Amino acid sequence: MSNVDAVLGHSSSSNTQSTSSEHIESFPRAAAESDLLSIGRDERVSEVSSKSSIEPSLALDDDDEHDLPELDSDDDNLEEDINTDSEPSQSRCPSPTPSIDGDEELDPDELKAGTTDSAESPQVLRTRALRQTLEQLSEDEIERRMLANLEALKNTGFDLALMLDFLCDGKYTTRNATIRYARTALMCSDELPNIFRCCLKPPRWSASAKKKRATGGRKGLAPVAVDWCLEVMHKEMDALGPLLTTDTATDVRAESLTGFTFLELHARMSVVAPTLVQFMDSLPRRRSSPVITVTTISQLMYQNNWSNNRLQKTFSIYFKFKGLTAKGFDVLHALGLVMSHSWISKAIRRMSRMTLDELRELVQKYPWVLTYDNVVILFKIFSQRLENLQKLTSGTAATAYLKPGATPLPASATQDLKEQRAANLDSPITIRRVLDLAAVGNKKLRPYYAWLLLAALIHSPDFDLSTYKFKDHTLLQKPPPLNPLPIGKDAKSMQFLLSSVNQPEASRVKIDATCTITSAIITCASSFWSTLFKCKIWSVVDWAGAWVCGLTFGSHD
DNA sequence: CTGCCCACTACACACTTGGA
DNA sequence: TCCAAGTGTGTAGTGGGCAG
Structure with missing residues (x-):
């Protein structure tokens, strides 16, 4: 076995799992850090790109493969691979060949987190360059090359399905950097979403021809898509937990029960669980309702975990003070809309105690x-008896x-009021005194009477105050209040x-x-x-x- | 009017669940 | 594994509705 063959894993059909240990010894960590491994991915891509620009190639030839640098191996994964040599590992298997920087596969989570910019990865750039070249060719030429590729697959005992299955399976991609590179190019490509879409629903290229649509892959793909959606939504529901979890120390306080709105909750849920919220919002055919979306998600969350009960606690208090019967609570509790009836009874007692404690402090x-x-x-x-x-x-x-x-009342307020009342009992107010008091009051109120009359005039539509030359004159302004009552949050x-x-x-x-x-x-x-x-x-x-x-x-x- | 059934309420207690 | 929070269930007391 030549070194190159050993590097590329080309030696023999038996060179699969059983040879892993040999590779491990042949390519220790030191080798991975050799000059060969220092070749940069950019150099590799520019080489491929320049080659393809001269002569478009639909498949890497042998020289290409030999030129491809390999991924580095991971010691931990090596051991894991040795221990599980009979089963294809789901995690990264050791590469028997050296690697270069930037040739690592892109982990889906990394892609999601944006730690790697797949859109600008070398694989994507290469695919784009290839596509650009292909699009300049005639349809006949493209068809000819496709047939050549299919023929090449056939000659090697593959068909397209098997090729893609082996490519995506992971067993061979973890062993060989060339295969890994090809898989990364596929997974990160701009074309992948369209491939998936076409598999679900193959397009009709000739609308006039009333031919039957090509058989799509919906039957096989739909369950996979459903599983994937469920996985995503389960993760999002886990992330939603803190948003709907309440603290029993504060859960029955007014700010906790009324400190949210459905629209606000919907917006926050959309950030934490975009797929789930979008799914719920798009289910109704007529129009979506944030209230129903939030309520439905809350019901599901409550079913999943009792502590996710923010909405249920608010609904419970509301329905309790609206006089809902115990039976009604049982039904709504079974629907996941309210807490259990025993919780409500305890919550009412807690509310009373908390309110009394607050009053005691205030x-x-x-x-x-x-x-x-x-x-x-x-x-x-309704059925009266003597004893009942x-x-x-x-x-x-x-x-x-x-x-x-x-302002606190003076300490003598009560005594003053008592004395005043006692005094007035002995000397009732006279008509003259009433008139005198009215005269004093009228003097203070005169500017306000004048303002009432003036306001009726200047605020009439015909007068059109905005066009009046002296509209800002002090005489036309409302007089300041005599004893204004405090307003605002602090005055409540x-x-x-x-x-x-x-x-x-x-x-x-x-x-x-x-x-x-x-x-x-x-x-x-x-x-x-x-x-x-x-x-x-x-x-x-x-x-x-x-x-x-x-x-x-x-x-x- | 009586007896029976049922609903409601309050309470106690065992059990479950989930987080630390 | 422990503990707090919450659930579920059973029991007792009270009273309404209804048939006989």
Whole structure:
């Protein structure tokens, strides 16, 4: 066996797996780093390209093969190859021949990641050059050469299917750099997508001829394409996991439940899982719906992994507070749209506890207002008996309000209000006093009355303010507000519903009753109210005005 | 009116799942 | 392998609907 033959693996038919170990010893790592291996891929391609430009060649001749440098071998893969010598390895097998830089096969993942620019690879450039030359030939000449190639295949015991199968199989490509080069050229070529497309649906070149379309490869290719799509979409679903996973520490907070939109989710899903989203979007024949796409993917994700439940938790809370029955939840849970019913029950309790904790913290920082009123609940009995009669039960419901940006009331506010009220009871307001107060108020409001009249005139369509010469004059501007209310995010007030108590608020005719109601509310929300006790607001809660208007002021002072 | 069946709710507990 | 989160199932209590 000559060295060249050994390098190219040409020696004999038995020189397949069984000779691997010989090659390993014949071409150690040092040989791979020899001068022969230092030939650059660019040099090789330019050589081929220049040759093809002179005389187009459809197949590499023997000289070409001899000129081809080989890939380097990998020690780890060598061992693996030795150990599995009877089966074709799916991973890179050792090359029995030396290699050159840039002759490595392109891994699909590398191609996807863009680490290798296949479009500009030497193999692609070579194929393009060949194509350019071929396109200058007549159809007859191309046909003649194709027949010559098929004849060459036939003479060597191949046909096109076998040739491609052996080429793509990997067994021989890992052994020989020439075959590997050819495979890379095929895999990275611009022509491959079109080859695949034509296999699925062979084109009709003569539309007028009513001949039957050539038999395509759809039957064999379709299952492969389906498998490939499934593999891609499974990977994308794995990548989608973090997007739909929720944290139980924050999952029932408002910002978590409402902090996304379907359009936003759809856009983010499109980035992480483009194939899956495109697949879902393109299924409806009429028009796609991001909502349905996101919901369907969420259902599948939830089925795959319970922790991917962002949409399910939001839907669960929504349907719960819309009064969906337990049976309804069971159905929707089976459809993968909501969480289980037991989760919902626990989530409601967690929400209540979290809200109360938040309120407990806030009342120590900001002034707060407590309102309460009676609530009447009918316990309806459709089949009444003596021991089981319909009842109309009264209770008290309370709500706490906080406004973080508000100026705290002075500590004497409650006392001042009580004294003012007591004083007014002894000296009711007179008509003259009412008129005096109105006169003072009217003086302040006069510019606003004038502005109302002026605005009606200058904003009428006929006046056309935009064309008026003095439209920017100060007299035509709206006067600044007297006491503008704060607006914006910081000015938003917060509302907390407290637990209702079975103490009729109608018993408020006495101050003692008010205290009883408040005590009952306190008992129901002990953790919150114990904090209020610490804030020494008990005297405020005991305020007499509470039983009149159901309003209690609180302050951390 | 009674008895039976069913629905709903709350709860406990064993089990499953997935991540660390 | 452990642990947290979530699921599934069984049980008890309550009450509505319906037939007899």
